[in-house]
Amino acid sequence: MICGMKSLIARTSRICTLVLLAGALSGSMIVNLLMFHPEAARGGYSEKTPGYVDIGTNGVRIAALVLDPKSRNAPPSQEPKRGRKALIRCHGNAENIKGTLWALGDLTELGYTVAAVDYPGYGLSAGKPDEAGCYRNVHRLYEWLIEKRGFKPEEIFVDGFSIGSGPATELAATKPVGGLILEAPFLSAVRVVTSVMILPDEPFPNFKRIADVKCPVLIMHGTKDKVIPHAHGKELFERANEPKRFVSVKGGDHNSLPARFGKGKYLELIADFMENGIKEDEGVKR
Numbered sequence: 001m002i003c004g005m006k007s008l009i010a011r012t013s014r015i016c017t018l019v020l021l022a023g024a025l026s027g028s029m030i031v032n033l034l035m036f037h038p039e040a041a042r043g044g045y046s047e048k049t050p051g052y053v054d055i056g057t058n059g060v061r062i063a064a065l066v067l068d069p070k071s072r073n074a075p076p077s078q079e080p081k082r083g084r085k086a087l088i089r090c091h092g093n094a095e096n097i098k099g100t101l102w103a104l105g106d107l108t109e110l111g112y113t114v115a116a117v118d119y120p121g122y123g124l125s126a127g128k129p130d131e132a133g134c135y136r137n138v139h140r141l142y143e144w145l146i147e148k149r150g151f152k153p154e155e156i157f158v159d160g161f162s163i164g165s166g167p168a169t170e171l172a173a174t175k176p177v178g179g180l181i182l183e184a185p186f187l188s189a190v191r192v193v194t195s196v197m198i199l200p201d202e203p204f205p206n207f208k209r210i211a212d213v214k215c216p217v218l219i220m221h222g223t224k225d226k227v228i229p230h231a232h233g234k235e236l237f238e239r240a241n242e243p244k245r246f247v248s249v250k251g252g253d254h255n256s257l258p259a260r261f262g263k264g265k266y267l268e269l270i271a272d273f274m275e276n277g278i279k280e281d282e283g284v285k286r
Helices: 002-035 104-110 131-148 162-174 206-212 230-239 257-261 263-276
Strands: 052-054 063-067 086-090 113-117 156-161 179-183 217-222 244-249
Touching: 063 131, 086 104, 086 131, 086 162, 104 113, 104 263, 113 131, 131 156, 131 162, 156 162, 156 263, 162 179, 162 206, 179 263, 206 230, 217 230, 217 257, 217 263, 230 244, 244 257, 257 263
Parallel strands: 086 113, 086 156, 156 179, 179 217, 217 244
Antiparallel strands: 052 063, 063 113
16 A cells, blocks of 8 residues: 555655656747747848958858948958957847947947857757757857957957847856946846746846846936836846946837937937946946
């Protein structure tokens, strides 16, 4: 009787484990389907696009655009010189590396290198999108800029927009960088839609990782953002370490921060942060 009971308990335990595992796997698959939309961001550039480079390893393509400053008098065939500092842009959901650099690409005119990498399944990057793949591709671009362009870690800044705030924060929390910029960031991917804990591990847990970021932090968020509430950016700012700055963009929605600032002022804000960090009188909410 006792042996039979032990056997039943063991079988029940195995069944429960399998059910929980299946639930976790299916939950993860569902979250990925809801979280990523690469079909909206596959076109717009090719291998012939200026600045395109495949930074993948072991035959797995990781598509990136690396834009370097060009001398005004240099012939088109001349290899561009790397900028004095580099900015990695982690793009949003329904866009790819080409679209996300429409404004930031002009930082090359100010002497910076600007780079972006597509997540798995986005643009020309191989694979299917998932959280780990986003981290992997962004880390690979960071490593490539050090290996191939000769940047020091402290000369590399990372900028994450929307869902890109996840891999941007993860990179800044785990690798030395010069500074972290977050545009319309979320606390986590799940908390955009619900405050109820539905998974044991929330995808892109910025609300936890921001505490591990030791570099200067600049956060900007529109007050009229209907995709990711303005409150997410404010809470991340409160959780971040000093030095930090929060820029509240009055009337800005999710996709209009550069336009709301005015493109020139937007680029000036980012360039000033890359050169001077956070000034003493800027560490307040605006």
